[in-house]
Structures are given as C-alpha cells and as structure tokens.
Amino acid sequence: MTSTVHPPVSESPSGVPEFPMERAAGCPFDPPPTATAKQKEAPLARVRLWDGSTPWLVTRYAEQRALLADPRVSADITRPGYPNGAPLPPGGGSISFILMDDPEHARLRRMVTAPFAIKRVQALRPAIQKIVDELIDTMLAGPKPVDLVDAFALPMPSLVICELLGVPYSDHDFFQNNSKTIINRDTEPERRVAAMQALNAYLDELLAKKLAAPADDLLSGLAERVKGGELTRQEAAQMGVLLLIAGHETTANMIALGTLALLEHPDQLALLRDNDDPELVTSAVEELLRYLNIVHNGRRRVALEDIDIAGRTVRAGEGLIMANDIANRDPDAFPEPDRLDLTRDARHHIAFGFGIHQCLGQPLARLELQIVYSTLYRRIPTLQLATDIDQIPFKHDGSVYGVYELPITW
Template structure:
C-alpha cells in the first residue's frame, strides 16, 4: 500500500515562523531568512502565531504586481486573512486601509485633500519652525539627551496634531495608547483597552468639532457627519488611524535614520555639508528603502486563484508581502545592502503600491526632508552617547525603530 504526501502540506508543515529574527549586530538589515527565501523562489510558506501558513512574497516585481491586482483583498474580515495578532474580544472597528473598494475609496477620498502635495508643501515653513524650535530646546537642555523623546517623537506629533486639530497637550495620552496598539506582544484585552481609549478620545473630539468646527481635518470629517455622509464612529476610526500613522511611522524614521547615518559617517557628512534639495530628497528615499520600518509585511488574502512563478495561490489563501526584503531586491537595486544617499531609490515600496499605498506619504517625505536637512547641519557634532549594542530596538512592534537614542554633541 502506498501513500502520497501533498507537497503543499509538507511545505506548510515545515514553514518557518514569521516574523523572523534579525541577525545579531545587523539591526538595519532584514532577517537573513528573508534573503534566503528571496533567492530560493518567488513564494514560500511561513507559519504565523495562530498556526496558519500564508504565502510569503519576497521579490519586488511580484509584490508590485500583487498590490495592483484586483484578485487580492485588503479586507481583514475575509477568511484566510493573515492577522498580525489575536483580535480583541468583540473585535475592533476597522478603518479604510483594511477595506476594499468601493468602501475603501469612498472613505479615503474624504481625507485625501489635506495630504495633496501642494497642500503639504504649504506646510513646509511651519514644519521648519517646529524643527528649529525643538533644536533650540535641544541645545539649551541637558546633554546627553534621548533624541526620541526630545526631538524624533515631538516633530511628527506636533505636525499631525496641527493638521488634524488634536490638542498637542494630550500627546502623552495618545502616544502611550498608540504604543500598546502597535505592540505585537500585548494581550488582546490590552490592545482592546488602548483602542477603546483612543476611540473614546477621538469621538469626544468629533463632538467638539461638530459643535464648533475649525479649519482642520477633523472638522472636515465632522462636517461630513453632520451632512449624513459619514457615521460618527467611522469618523472616530479614521481619526485614530491618522493620528497613529501620522506620528509613529515618521518618528521612528527620524530616530532610526539618524542612527543609521551615525553608523555610516560618510553618508552623514553628505547631508551635513549640502543644501541641495535634490540630494536631500534622494537621501530621504534611500533611507526609506534601506530601513523600511513597517517590517511585518503588508497583509492580503487572495479572492481568486493567482499564478506566480509556476506556483498557484488559491482563493482564500493569505499573503504576506515582506516589503523590507523587496527593497533589498538585487534585481532592482544594485548593491542593495549598501546605504547610498545618491542612489535613485524612488521605486522603493516603503509606502506600498496601488490603491492602498500610504495616503500620508507626501507629508512624511516633507517632514523627513526638513529634519534631515536641518538637524545635522545645526548640530554638526551630533553623535551617539552609547554603543550600538546598548540601544533598545523595537523588535516587538509592527513599526520598527528604537525606543531610545541617547545622543551628545
């Protein structure tokens, strides 16, 4: 009597755990296991916390193709969607980034205008003042200091608060709850409590904006609630999404980018010594490519069979697009593990691709351009105040970065 073993079942049984660990002493590089998988083939099975074995997509071209494919869904409520963590009891509200068109497009259009390039460019002088004022405070304060607390976190928090119409005086509250929500290791109950705290806070703010609208993004959403175009709970969910995304990602890029530049003094010198906006813009794109702080992969689920490189992704199977290793694809970026601020890295997928690409990317780019053009020139002797091995990295979060970055000058 003979038996046959389904090769897909065998691959699933042998699937390595995801997310993978980074190599010791290589905090800026993707896990070596991702590079191995990228070299071996277009698709591989990985194992998640719940025992599911979605497909991992590692190559740049395949990721771009899938992110633009209508047969791929971003809907977190579809069966087979590869969740990053257990859902809290009763679930949580879902904002537009985890929905499909037409609902995704309907909600996204309501907040697109404030992030248009011309609108964002008009904010540049105000962001420059925020950066300069914080550097003044930095220079007048204690030395050494934690750059995360004193500079990297306040810059985007102040900016997004002004854009949304959120009181910056409440930053401790929303930053602490944001940290819980994006931490993979907290319990579902802790995540649910933190999410509920922020929903309640944004709902209260929405009530104030409905009664007394101002010239800010939340007031714009409040107007849509009043007009019956948007439910109040939807508006609060959108507010939570924009508040978290608006400060967490950019704050981590500021701190992690600075640390990467410390470790590449020749590249840091390029920024310190230039006022060429083209080089500054190039530096931002290269740092986004090289670091890629959203390191848990973009999550999707197939709604129809899709063939890639001889493999068939079946309808209902989950997909994880590991964008950090796609940005190190040697078929797209020469010497991908080298940080080169003069490289043309604009094709990176740090902000995704397709209809779900990051709404706030013009704002993030502008903030990083201002920071990278200002901080190192105004404090030319800025340097780390401790060894790289002693810096705590955010291996436990869905957004990668450092918890602290002690600096001196």
C-alpha cells in the first residue's frame, strides 16, 4: 500500500548544500569535496536543487544499490517529488523507457535487448577494431597536435551506433549537436524541447524508410514491431533517440577522459600499454569506469512509499539522488578509493547503475572501451598532452562529464 505523500522536510538554507556540487580546482577526476564530506558524515544528506526542493543525496555504495533495486522507488520523471535537474519542458521531457517504471519500462526495454546481448555484441569486435584502426591511421597521417575528441573519441562510438541502428553517419553533425543541447543542464527548456523534437522527427523519418525498405539493423527491427502493432511510431522514434544519444555520448566521453586520466597517471598508462594480457585490459576498463564516473549528476528517483534505510525514513514523495561518483569512491566498497589502480577488481562498481534500469548498452560500451584502451596507446606509444591540463575545458555543465576537447601530440 502506498503511504501518504509528505512534503520535503524544511531545513535551514545554510545547512543544506546546493546540488550539483562543484569539483575542486585542480582535481578534475575526483568527486566534489562537499559530496565526499557528506559521505563521511552519513549515508543520506539533504541537498538543495535549482527549484528550492531538498531531496535526499544518497552518499554511500550499499544504500545506493539497495535503493536502486527497491520497487518502492520510481524512475518516473512525471511523479510529484521527482528531483529534476532542470525545469521540465512541456510534455514531460521523458526519453523513452529509462524514465518509466515497470511494466511499461520492461515492455519497451525488452524490444531492444537482443542486439545488446553479450554474444551479439562480441560478434562486433572485428568491425569495431577496424573502425578504431582506421581512425588512428587517419590521425597518424595528419597534422599534429590534434584534438582527440574530434578526431577519435567522438567519431568512434558514433560510427558504431550508427551502424548498429541503421542511421547514416553522414548526419552525425546534426544528431551530435542536438544531443549536446539535450544533455546540457543549462539549456533553456524551449531549446531542449526543440532539440528533442528535431531528433524525434529525424528518427521518425528514418523509421518510415525502414518500414518501406527494411534492412538488417535495429531501427528496422523497431519498424517491424510498429508494423505488427507492438509499438507506436512515436514510441519507436523515442527509443531510437535514446539509443542514438546514449550510444555515442557516454562512450566518447569515457575515451577522452580515460585517456587524460592515464596521461596524468603515467605508471598506469605504461602498465596498460606494455601488457598484452586481455584480463588486464578488462580490469582497466572497469577501474576507469569506477574512477571517472562520467554520469556525474546522479541518478534521480522518487520514493513511492515510506522507506526506512540507514537509520532514516525517506517519506513517500521525497526525491532521491544516487550520485555514483561518490558511491564508487566509497572506502567500504573500494579500499583506497581515490587511487587509480588498473589491477583492482572493480567489477562491482555502479557506473552503469543497478537494478532494472541499469544501462542496456553496457556490453557494447565495455567492448568499445576494451578495444580502444588496448589499441590507442600501443599504436601511439609516445602519446602526450599538447597543452597544460589546466587549459583543458571540462564539461561541468552537463549530465555527462568529460572534456570538450583534448589536444594531443606524439
């Protein structure tokens, strides 16, 4: 039974920090110091959002996993009390099933699960390796320094997801620019709506073409479900937008930010570059995912019922923010959490979330990162920054953390 919805507890403005929190100058890979301090104090702490609401920040690993797996917690962005990171645009701003609850979430998610199954993804390894090698060939043949984001980190996963979905890569400027607008938390609601509508219209047009002439790609599969009455065109287009954005933004930022982190930890870079053990490569990917946490504004939820956890009661209707950057730096889950150690067993990190909403595309992201991290630094062993780290523009203004550009040379 659902409990009565309670308003958020009122607290002194001076005692409740603003969220998102700022990272410390000179520490671009570490969580905000205020968040780390809150983690040391308690598993849950109040934070204040842009609209004055004061949801709970869940600071520790165990409590985050418990709540992310709890059916009394909702991912539905339209529910009262949901801790939105920005004003909701007209229509709710939902990006397909990731901001829905079961059974609708499960119904839609099942329709795109098969292409991301581990065996299906592993079959893509030769094609992804070819893309990586060709992009490196182009970089090596061109002038230097070069921006790694523009020349490699962004086109690599974009080419892969375009091939998987059946989206023309020639349109990459269009969908990448609109993606940036959508995930930037400072974007005005009207611009975010316009970008979302543009991408929805684009995917809808592609679906129409797939309905007329199906191919061997994911959009054609969705088109078949539309034809069979399992999906509406709008639902299929929204799913296409979600997969297109998630398929290139997250991995692109992990490639660039991971490269920068390794360049700033030369002992770990040497370990990865000079070792051909695939187990080490796998371990390195998991540790970099744990250490960097590119989803840095937290996973947002709202309680459907009163929930007792960690000595506190989260009331029905209260918002929850699961900040994985501090959960993955929890010393109870990861000894010496602030140390980058590519030999660490970090497979239990929650960079991809946890529970029913954990990232659908994680097998693909892992494979892409394994191929990149095992290829790029061996093929360019003298890779180095072409500027000082304090000159690199970091993405502090978006829901996905990374760098806008990364000048490199060799």
